[in-house]
Amino acid sequence: MDSYLDHLRHGLTALDSWQRTWPPFERAPELELSDETVRRILDDLVARLHDNYPFFHPQYAGQMLKPPHAIASLAYAIAMQINPNNHALDGGPATAAMEREAVRALASLFGYDEHLGHLTSSGTIANLEALWVARSLHPDKAIAFSSQAHYTHRRMAEVLGMAAVEVGVDANGRMDLADLERKLSEHAIGTVVATAGTTALGAVDPVHELVAMGRRHGFRVHVDAAYGGFYRILATADLVPGAPFRAIAEADSVVLDPHKHGLQPYGCGSVLFRDPSVGRLYQHDSPYTYFTSAELHLGEISLECSRAGAAAAAFWATLQAFPLELERGFGPILKATRQAALDWADRIRTSDRLRLVMEPELDILAFYAIGAGRRASDISRETDRIFSAGMSAGSDAVYLAKLVLPRALVEAHDPGLEWDRPTVTVLRSCLLKPEHLAQIPWLHARVERLAALP
Numbered sequence: 001m002d003s004y005l006d007h008l009r010h011g012l013t014a015l016d017s018w019q020r021t022w023p024p025f026e027r028a029p030e031l032e033l034s035d036e037t038v039r040r041i042l043d044d045l046v047a048r049l050h051d052n053y054p055f056f057h058p059q060y061a062g063q064m065l066k067p068p069h070a071i072a073s074l075a076y077a078i079a080m081q082i083n084p085n086n087h088a089l090d091g092g093p094a095t096a097a098m099e100r101e102a103v104r105a106l107a108s109l110f111g112y113d114e115h116l117g118h119l120t121s122s123g124t125i126a127n128l129e130a131l132w133v134a135r136s137l138h139p140d141k142a143i144a145f146s147s148q149a150h151y152t153h154r155r156m157a158e159v160l161g162m163a164a165v166e167v168g169v170d171a172n173g174r175m176d177l178a179d180l181e182r183k184l185s186e187h188a189i190g191t192v193v194a195t196a197g198t199t200a201l202g203a204v205d206p207v208h209e210l211v212a213m214g215r216r217h218g219f220r221v222h223v224d225a226a227y228g229g230f231y232r233i234l235a236t237a238d239l240v241p242g243a244p245f246r247a248i249a250e251a252d253s254v255v256l257d258p259h260k261h262g263l264q265p266y267g268c269g270s271v272l273f274r275d276p277s278v279g280r281l282y283q284h285d286s287p288y289t290y291f292t293s294a295e296l297h298l299g300e301i302s303l304e305c306s307r308a309g310a311a312a313a314a315f316w317a318t319l320q321a322f323p324l325e326l327e328r329g330f331g332p333i334l335k336a337t338r339q340a341a342l343d344w345a346d347r348i349r350t351s352d353r354l355r356l357v358m359e360p361e362l363d364i365l366a367f368y369a370i371g372a373g374r375r376a377s378d379i380s381r382e383t384d385r386i387f388s389a390g391m392s393a394g395s396d397a398v399y400l401a402k403l404v405l406p407r408a409l410v411e412a413h414d415p416g417l418e419w420d421r422p423t424v425t426v427l428r429s430c431l432l433k434p435e436h437l438a439q440i441p442w443l444h445a446r447v448e449r450l451a452a453l454p
Helices: 002-019 035-049 068-081 093-110 123-137 152-160 175-186 209-216 229-235 243-248 275-282 309-321 332-348 374-390 407-410 436-452
Strands: 116-118 142-148 165-169 189-195 220-224 253-256 269-273 353-355 364-369 401-406 424-429
Touching: 002 068, 035 407, 068 309, 068 364, 093 116, 093 269, 093 275, 093 309, 093 353, 116 209, 116 275, 123 142, 123 152, 123 253, 123 275, 142 309, 152 165, 165 374, 175 189, 175 209, 175 374, 189 209, 209 220, 209 243, 209 374, 229 253, 229 332, 309 407, 332 353, 332 364, 332 436, 364 374, 374 401, 374 424, 374 436, 401 407, 407 424
Parallel strands: 142 165, 142 189, 189 220, 220 253
Antiparallel strands: 116 269, 253 269, 353 364, 364 424, 401 424
């Protein structure tokens, strides 16, 4: 913490030197607060923040939550002293330039020689924008996505007034291409959404095969890589499924969330299009906004208006420290998270008490305890018990998530289960933090002890 404060003080002092180049002025007395008031409010704030799970700690292995890297937090805090708005160059020329540099790095990661793209306030908004472009290009056609795709696609189809077609999945949670063929014969589908890292299981749809199908059938391919997109770095060495990630270069658009594996605070998504000409769809007139530059303003290629320039500064600074490369920067971080999933899967595979749902493709694990019986209802109750007991164990707490899965996705891997209900609730872990790798022996032992309790 002392080091963080030193860096923050250094950055704010340097920024203050720039601010002092302008003539001094009197601050409005209405905005003044006493030191006592500020300390009291901040003390109350910190006390209330104690009502959180320890997202920073490797014992937290539940949802897709982790703290931003210090370099991102510092850059965000410093940029927020100016509070730039990346909608127009008038509102944030410096951070708009940083955003373009960061987005170019993402486009290069995915193999886009040309691109049109920008950061967004979230992955949900990024996917909304990609689907809005899909509707604009094929206004009378549906979008299709798998039953394991994020719920945002169906919701955004409703927002946009588009028809939506759900496609089944195979035994590993990936889009079933045979079912897609059937749906293509029944519906006019203009865009198929492939997921590179499903929220539930981390499954990677066969993007390479979908791209080939798209050429034959005439549909576009949009890749929702909000969660798994950074694993494109490891795909270079086939440390994760290589062909689907490499094929994103041939997809029409892709979404990535830097606030997941990208070490960013919340409020940072991104969307990229392979064909820059889709920019024509955004054309609009804003008679009070775009004045200081003839260059393209980010708001002219975005559905959002006001958007924090500090988010661009934070992501740009992070990429300076951690390049998108296999052997340095993000590569070693992602190797650790991937290895954590493999190591824990190895331990569960040899366990007498736990069972894997399926082999992990990225860093998400789904598993369940069998000590209470092999009926779906027994497993679900045992999942609830372990989930609750794990979180209430003080310093020995382990924080997991729960996941409801349909019979077809589990039965293919464990045909001996008894199905007295159509779904089963299992345990799920997202191993986003590289520190999870060293924590796997403890996590596994702790969950096994919880599973052994009556």
